[in-house]
Amino acid sequence: MKLNYLIVALAGLSAVAHADVKIIGKMEGGLQYKRSTDGTHVNGVKDFGSEIDFVGSEDLGDGLKAIWQMNNNVHLDGAQSGDTFASGDTFVGLSGSFGAVKLGHGINAYGDNYYGANFFDVGDHGADRGVGGVLGLGDAGGQKGAIKYETPKFGHFNASVSWAAGEKEGSSDKAGNAWALGANYEGANFGLHAGYTRQDLVNGTAGAYTAAGSATDWVLAGKLTPFQGLTVGAEYNHAKLSTSATLLGSSFVVPDDPAAMKSLTLRAEYKPDRFALRASVTRTNNYKYDSDKRRTEYVLGTSYNLSKRTALLAEYLHSKVNSDAHASSELVVGLHTEF
Secondary structure (H helix, E strand, O other), X not given: OHHHHHHHHHHHHHHHHOEEEEEEEEEEEEEEEEEOOOOOEEEEEEEOOOEEEEXXXXXXXXXXXXXXXXXXXXXXXXXXXXXXXXXXXXXXXXXXXXXXXXXXXXXXXXXOOOOOOOOOOOOOHHHHOOOOHHHOOOOHHHHOOEEEEEOOOEOOEEEEEEEEOOOOOOOOOOEEEEEEEEEEEEOOOEEEEEEEEEEEXXXXXXXXXXXXXXXXXXXXXXXXXXXXXXXXXXXXXXXXXXXXOOXXXXXXXXXXXXXXXXXXXXXXXXXXXXXXXXXXXXXXXOHHHOOOOEEEEEEEEEEXXXXXXXXXXXXXXXXXXXXXXXXXXXXXXXXXXXX
C-alpha cells in the first residue's frame, strides 16, 4: 500500500515538473491628499493598483503550449467589491506557431493606454476615455467573457482580435456584445499601436432587451526613445456614442446630440538610472460627449528605485473641466514593490 502511495506521489511530482507555474504581482500604496470639484478635501491611504497574479503554462509537445493566467486585484486601503479571485485579466488558452487563442475576460484587443509612462497612480481620468467607462456600464470587452486571437510576431509586427458576449443576465447588465482589433509594431527605439472597438448598447430586462445604439472607439498611439533613459509618447482617442435613448442602469445622462469625444495625450519619462521623472498632459474635447465641455489634465511624477523591485514614489494630478467651478487635484506619496 505504501508503495502505491509513493508511485502516485512521484507521478504527481512528474506532472508538476512539466508545468510552469508562477506567482507574481505588485503592491502599491501611499498617502493621498485630494481636492474634489466641489471644493471638498479627502485625506487618507490609497491603493494604486495592487494585484496578485497566478500564471502558468504546460508544454504539450510539437511547439504547442497550454497557457493560463488569473489576475487578482487587491487593495491596501481596504477591501473593495472587486477584490475577488479572477477580478482582473484572466484566461486559459493555447499558444504555438499559429499564435495564441485565449478564452476569459479582460482580454480586449483594443489596447487603450498603449504607453503609460509607468505612472503608478492614474488619477481620475482613466474611466473618462474609451468605451464603456464613461457610461457607467462597464466594457463588455473587458468585464464579460471574451475570446481573443493573437497572431505570432512577423518581425516587429503582431495583431489581435477579440469578441465578447454581452451576457445580459440581469436587469443591471446593459452592455451588449463587443468586438475589437489591435495592431502593434515594436522597433528598436520606437513603437506604434492602433486599435478599434465597438460595443452594442441595450435596454430592458432579461428576456426583453431592445437595442439602444452603440459605442465605438479608435486609438492611435506611439512611443519613441531618442536616447537611453528618455521615452516620449503620444496617444489619440476618438470615441463616438450613437444612441438617443436613456441608458437604463447608468448614472450617465446621454446628451441630446452626442458629439464625438476626442482626447490627445502627450507623455514623457526620463529615467537614466534609479531616479525617474514623468509628465503627461491630456486635452479632451466634447468631454462626456457634450460639445460644450472640455477637460484639461496634467500629471507630474517622480520615483527612486531602492532596489530592482522596490521604489519610493510621488505623483501629482490636476484636472479641470471648463464647466466646473473648481479643478480637482490629487497628491500621493507612497511605495511600490513587486514580486
